Amino acid sequence: MLLWQCRDRRIGLGTKPLVMGIVNVTPDSFSDGGRHARADAAARHGMEMLKAGADILDIGGESTRPGAAPVDGREELARVMPVVEALAGSGAVLSIDTTKASVARAALEAGAHIVNDVSAMTADPAMAGVARDAGAGVVLMHMQGSPRTMQVAPSYGDVVAEVASYLAGRLRDLAAAGMPVEAMAVDPGIGFGKTTAHNLSLLAGLRALAQLGRPVVIGCSRKRFIGEVTGRPVEGRMAGSLGAAAAAVLLGANVLRVHDVAESRDAALVAAAVAEAGGSLRVG
Helix, strand or coil: CEEEEECCCCEEEEECCCEEEEECCCCCCCCCEEEEEEEHHHHHHHHHHHHHCCCEEEEECCCCCCCCCCCHHHHHHHHHHHHHHHHHHHCCCCECCCCCCHHHHHHHHHHCCEEEEECCCCCCHHHHHHHHHHHEEEEECCCCCCCCCCCCCCCCCHHHHHHHHHHHHHHHHHHHCCCCCCEEEEECCCCCCCCHHHHHHHHHCCHHHHHCCHHHHHHHHCCCCHHHHHCCCCCCCCHHHHHHHHHHHHHHHCEEEECCHHHHHHHHHHHHHHEEECCCCCCC
Protein backbone atom coordinates (compact mmCIF):
# COMPACT_ATOMS: atom_id res chain seq x y z
CA MET A 1 0.00 0.00 0.00
CA LEU A 2 1.22 3.49 -0.89
CA LEU A 3 0.91 6.21 1.74
CA TRP A 4 0.27 9.84 0.83
CA GLN A 5 0.91 12.29 3.67
CA CYS A 6 -1.32 15.36 3.28
CA ARG A 7 -0.83 17.45 6.40
CA ASP A 8 -2.73 15.64 9.18
CA ARG A 9 -4.25 13.13 6.74
CA ARG A 10 -2.32 9.93 6.08
CA ILE A 11 -4.04 8.53 3.02
CA GLY A 12 -3.59 4.86 2.22
CA LEU A 13 -3.77 3.90 -1.43
CA GLY A 14 -4.25 0.21 -2.01
CA THR A 15 -6.47 -1.60 -4.46
CA LYS A 16 -9.33 0.90 -4.11
CA PRO A 17 -8.72 4.06 -6.16
CA LEU A 18 -9.71 7.45 -4.78
CA VAL A 19 -11.99 9.92 -6.52
CA MET A 20 -11.03 13.60 -6.63
CA GLY A 21 -14.02 15.79 -7.49
CA ILE A 22 -13.34 18.88 -9.61
CA VAL A 23 -14.73 22.14 -8.21
CA ASN A 24 -14.15 24.84 -10.84
CA VAL A 25 -14.71 28.38 -9.53
CA THR A 26 -14.12 29.86 -12.98
CA PRO A 27 -16.28 31.57 -15.59
CA ASP A 28 -14.45 29.93 -18.52
CA SER A 29 -14.05 26.25 -17.71
CA PHE A 30 -14.19 24.04 -20.81
CA SER A 31 -16.23 21.42 -18.96
CA ASP A 32 -19.02 23.23 -17.15
CA GLY A 33 -19.21 26.67 -18.74
CA GLY A 34 -18.93 28.52 -15.43
CA ARG A 35 -21.99 26.90 -13.83
CA HIS A 36 -20.25 26.99 -10.43
CA ALA A 37 -18.37 30.28 -10.81
CA ARG A 38 -20.14 31.80 -7.79
CA ALA A 39 -18.70 30.78 -4.45
CA ASP A 40 -22.02 29.63 -3.00
CA ALA A 41 -22.77 27.48 -6.06
CA ALA A 42 -19.26 26.00 -6.00
CA ALA A 43 -19.51 25.15 -2.29
CA ARG A 44 -22.90 23.48 -2.81
CA HIS A 45 -21.45 21.54 -5.74
CA GLY A 46 -18.57 20.39 -3.54
CA MET A 47 -20.95 19.15 -0.87
CA GLU A 48 -22.96 17.28 -3.50
CA MET A 49 -19.74 15.62 -4.68
CA LEU A 50 -18.94 14.51 -1.14
CA LYS A 51 -22.38 12.95 -0.81
CA ALA A 52 -21.79 11.19 -4.15
CA GLY A 53 -18.62 9.57 -2.81
CA ALA A 54 -15.73 11.97 -3.53
CA ASP A 55 -12.66 11.31 -1.39
CA ILE A 56 -10.97 14.62 -2.25
CA LEU A 57 -12.25 17.95 -3.56
CA ASP A 58 -9.96 19.87 -5.93
CA ILE A 59 -10.81 23.59 -5.91
CA GLY A 60 -9.48 25.81 -8.69
CA GLY A 61 -9.97 29.46 -9.64
CA GLU A 62 -7.94 29.67 -12.86
CA SER A 63 -8.83 27.75 -16.00
CA THR A 64 -6.01 25.67 -17.47
CA ARG A 65 -7.90 24.76 -20.67
CA PRO A 66 -5.90 25.13 -23.91
CA GLY A 67 -5.52 28.81 -24.77
CA ALA A 68 -6.63 30.03 -21.35
CA ALA A 69 -5.38 33.45 -20.26
CA PRO A 70 -3.68 33.76 -16.86
CA VAL A 71 -5.62 35.12 -13.88
CA ASP A 72 -4.28 37.70 -11.45
CA GLY A 73 -3.47 36.28 -8.02
CA ARG A 74 -5.90 38.60 -6.23
CA GLU A 75 -8.74 37.52 -8.50
CA GLU A 76 -7.86 33.85 -8.03
CA LEU A 77 -7.86 34.30 -4.25
CA ALA A 78 -11.23 36.07 -4.39
CA ARG A 79 -12.67 33.14 -6.32
CA VAL A 80 -11.35 30.22 -4.31
CA MET A 81 -11.04 31.36 -0.71
CA PRO A 82 -14.77 31.56 0.10
CA VAL A 83 -15.13 28.02 -1.29
CA VAL A 84 -12.18 26.61 0.67
CA GLU A 85 -13.48 28.28 3.83
CA ALA A 86 -17.01 26.98 3.26
CA LEU A 87 -15.82 23.40 2.68
CA ALA A 88 -13.11 23.30 5.35
CA GLY A 89 -15.65 22.34 8.02
CA SER A 90 -16.93 19.38 6.02
CA GLY A 91 -14.12 17.09 7.11
CA ALA A 92 -13.19 16.44 3.48
CA VAL A 93 -9.67 16.31 2.14
CA LEU A 94 -9.32 19.57 0.20
CA SER A 95 -6.92 20.26 -2.67
CA ILE A 96 -6.12 23.68 -4.10
CA ASP A 97 -5.47 23.68 -7.86
CA THR A 98 -3.05 26.56 -8.39
CA THR A 99 0.43 27.49 -9.59
CA LYS A 100 0.68 30.52 -7.28
CA ALA A 101 2.36 30.29 -3.88
CA SER A 102 0.21 33.10 -2.47
CA VAL A 103 -2.99 31.23 -3.33
CA ALA A 104 -1.63 27.94 -2.01
CA ARG A 105 -0.53 29.54 1.26
CA ALA A 106 -3.92 31.15 1.90
CA ALA A 107 -5.80 27.95 1.05
CA LEU A 108 -3.55 25.84 3.29
CA GLU A 109 -4.02 28.31 6.14
CA ALA A 110 -7.78 28.00 5.65
CA GLY A 111 -7.70 24.21 5.89
CA ALA A 112 -6.64 22.73 2.53
CA HIS A 113 -4.47 19.61 2.60
CA ILE A 114 -3.04 19.28 -0.94
CA VAL A 115 -1.51 21.59 -3.54
CA ASN A 116 -2.25 20.44 -7.10
CA ASP A 117 0.19 22.34 -9.32
CA VAL A 118 0.00 21.83 -13.10
CA SER A 119 3.52 23.25 -13.42
CA ALA A 120 4.99 20.66 -11.00
CA MET A 121 6.02 23.59 -8.78
CA THR A 122 8.15 25.29 -11.41
CA ALA A 123 5.98 28.34 -12.20
CA ASP A 124 6.44 30.03 -8.81
CA PRO A 125 9.81 29.64 -7.05
CA ALA A 126 8.14 30.02 -3.65
CA MET A 127 5.60 27.22 -4.16
CA ALA A 128 7.74 24.29 -3.02
CA GLY A 129 8.64 26.03 0.23
CA VAL A 130 5.02 26.91 0.97
CA ALA A 131 3.87 23.33 0.47
CA ARG A 132 6.83 21.84 2.36
CA ASP A 133 6.50 24.15 5.36
CA ALA A 134 2.77 23.42 5.65
CA GLY A 135 3.34 19.67 5.41
CA ALA A 136 0.95 19.61 2.46
CA GLY A 137 0.49 16.80 0.01
CA VAL A 138 1.37 17.80 -3.54
CA VAL A 139 0.44 16.70 -7.04
CA LEU A 140 3.24 17.22 -9.57
CA MET A 141 1.93 17.35 -13.13
CA HIS A 142 3.73 17.24 -16.45
CA MET A 143 2.88 19.91 -19.00
CA GLN A 144 4.65 20.77 -22.23
CA GLY A 145 4.52 24.55 -22.59
CA SER A 146 1.85 26.64 -20.84
CA PRO A 147 -1.96 26.58 -21.03
CA ARG A 148 -1.77 29.30 -23.67
CA THR A 149 0.67 27.41 -25.90
CA MET A 150 0.58 23.74 -24.92
CA GLN A 151 -1.64 22.52 -27.76
CA VAL A 152 0.05 24.47 -30.57
CA ALA A 153 2.34 21.66 -31.71
CA PRO A 154 3.12 19.15 -28.91
CA SER A 155 5.99 16.88 -29.85
CA TYR A 156 7.81 13.95 -28.19
CA GLY A 157 10.21 11.23 -29.19
CA ASP A 158 8.82 8.77 -26.63
CA VAL A 159 6.04 10.43 -24.66
CA VAL A 160 5.86 7.80 -21.91
CA ALA A 161 9.60 7.74 -21.29
CA GLU A 162 9.90 11.54 -21.41
CA VAL A 163 7.00 12.19 -19.06
CA ALA A 164 8.18 9.52 -16.61
CA SER A 165 11.73 10.93 -16.70
CA TYR A 166 10.49 14.47 -16.09
CA LEU A 167 8.36 13.46 -13.12
CA ALA A 168 11.15 11.33 -11.66
CA GLY A 169 13.37 14.40 -11.88
CA ARG A 170 10.83 16.59 -10.09
CA LEU A 171 10.51 13.99 -7.33
CA ARG A 172 14.30 13.98 -6.89
CA ASP A 173 14.65 17.77 -6.98
CA LEU A 174 11.90 18.41 -4.47
CA ALA A 175 13.12 15.65 -2.14
CA ALA A 176 16.56 17.28 -2.26
CA ALA A 177 14.90 20.58 -1.31
CA GLY A 178 13.43 18.99 1.80
CA MET A 179 9.98 17.86 0.72
CA PRO A 180 9.10 14.43 2.13
CA VAL A 181 8.75 11.80 -0.57
CA GLU A 182 5.57 10.61 1.19
CA ALA A 183 3.93 13.97 0.42
CA MET A 184 4.30 13.72 -3.35
CA ALA A 185 2.04 12.30 -6.07
CA VAL A 186 2.50 12.46 -9.84
CA ASP A 187 0.21 13.24 -12.78
CA PRO A 188 1.19 12.73 -16.45
CA GLY A 189 -0.93 15.69 -17.50
CA ILE A 190 -3.39 14.13 -19.92
CA GLY A 191 -4.31 16.85 -22.43
CA PHE A 192 -1.60 19.26 -21.28
CA GLY A 193 0.66 19.59 -24.29
CA LYS A 194 -0.34 16.23 -25.77
CA THR A 195 -2.13 15.01 -28.87
CA THR A 196 -4.77 12.30 -28.74
CA ALA A 197 -2.09 9.74 -29.67
CA HIS A 198 0.12 10.99 -26.83
CA ASN A 199 -2.74 10.77 -24.33
CA LEU A 200 -3.60 7.22 -25.35
CA SER A 201 0.05 6.19 -25.15
CA LEU A 202 0.34 7.65 -21.66
CA LEU A 203 -2.71 5.76 -20.47
CA ALA A 204 -1.41 2.55 -22.00
CA GLY A 205 1.99 3.17 -20.38
CA LEU A 206 0.83 4.06 -16.86
CA ARG A 207 2.89 1.24 -15.39
CA ALA A 208 6.00 3.35 -16.08
CA LEU A 209 4.61 6.03 -13.78
CA ALA A 210 3.43 3.56 -11.15
CA GLN A 211 7.02 2.31 -10.99
CA LEU A 212 8.08 5.74 -9.65
CA GLY A 213 6.66 4.53 -6.35
CA ARG A 214 4.30 7.43 -5.74
CA PRO A 215 0.51 7.78 -6.15
CA VAL A 216 -0.54 8.34 -9.77
CA VAL A 217 -3.26 10.92 -10.36
CA ILE A 218 -5.12 10.85 -13.67
CA GLY A 219 -7.47 13.47 -15.10
CA CYS A 220 -9.24 12.36 -18.28
CA SER A 221 -12.74 13.58 -17.53
CA ARG A 222 -14.51 15.13 -20.55
CA LYS A 223 -11.22 16.05 -22.26
CA ARG A 224 -10.75 16.71 -25.95
CA PHE A 225 -9.10 13.38 -26.74
CA ILE A 226 -12.23 11.58 -25.57
CA GLY A 227 -14.23 13.70 -27.98
CA GLU A 228 -11.81 12.86 -30.78
CA VAL A 229 -12.07 9.13 -30.05
CA THR A 230 -15.86 9.08 -29.66
CA GLY A 231 -16.98 12.00 -31.82
CA ARG A 232 -18.90 13.44 -28.84
CA PRO A 233 -19.11 17.08 -27.68
CA VAL A 234 -18.15 17.97 -24.09
CA GLU A 235 -21.63 17.35 -22.72
CA GLY A 236 -21.72 13.86 -24.29
CA ARG A 237 -18.39 12.54 -23.01
CA MET A 238 -19.38 10.86 -19.74
CA ALA A 239 -19.36 7.32 -21.11
CA GLY A 240 -15.99 7.87 -22.77
CA SER A 241 -14.65 9.41 -19.57
CA LEU A 242 -15.76 6.37 -17.59
CA GLY A 243 -14.05 4.09 -20.09
CA ALA A 244 -10.82 6.04 -19.69
CA ALA A 245 -11.16 5.98 -15.90
CA ALA A 246 -11.63 2.22 -15.82
CA ALA A 247 -8.65 1.68 -18.10
CA ALA A 248 -6.52 3.97 -15.95
CA VAL A 249 -7.40 2.04 -12.80
CA LEU A 250 -6.55 -1.28 -14.46
CA LEU A 251 -3.16 0.10 -15.50
CA GLY A 252 -2.12 1.64 -12.20
CA ALA A 253 -3.91 4.93 -11.45
CA ASN A 254 -4.52 5.58 -7.75
CA VAL A 255 -6.53 8.82 -7.90
CA LEU A 256 -9.07 9.83 -10.56
CA ARG A 257 -9.74 13.55 -10.99
CA VAL A 258 -13.30 13.75 -12.34
CA HIS A 259 -16.43 15.82 -12.90
CA ASP A 260 -18.97 12.99 -12.53
CA VAL A 261 -18.23 11.58 -9.10
CA ALA A 262 -20.87 8.88 -8.53
CA GLU A 263 -20.48 7.37 -11.99
CA SER A 264 -16.68 7.50 -11.90
CA ARG A 265 -16.59 5.95 -8.45
CA ASP A 266 -18.68 3.01 -9.63
CA ALA A 267 -16.54 2.51 -12.75
CA ALA A 268 -13.36 2.67 -10.67
CA LEU A 269 -14.64 0.18 -8.09
CA VAL A 270 -15.61 -2.34 -10.76
CA ALA A 271 -12.26 -1.93 -12.55
CA ALA A 272 -10.40 -2.33 -9.24
CA ALA A 273 -12.40 -5.47 -8.41
CA VAL A 274 -11.54 -6.97 -11.80
CA ALA A 275 -7.89 -6.08 -11.30
CA GLU A 276 -7.85 -7.63 -7.83
CA ALA A 277 -9.46 -10.81 -9.14
CA GLY A 278 -6.82 -10.95 -11.86
CA GLY A 279 -4.01 -10.72 -9.35
CA SER A 280 -1.19 -9.12 -11.33
CA LEU A 281 -3.29 -7.07 -13.74
CA ARG A 282 -2.93 -3.86 -11.79
CA VAL A 283 0.30 -2.13 -10.85
CA GLY A 284 0.17 0.75 -8.39
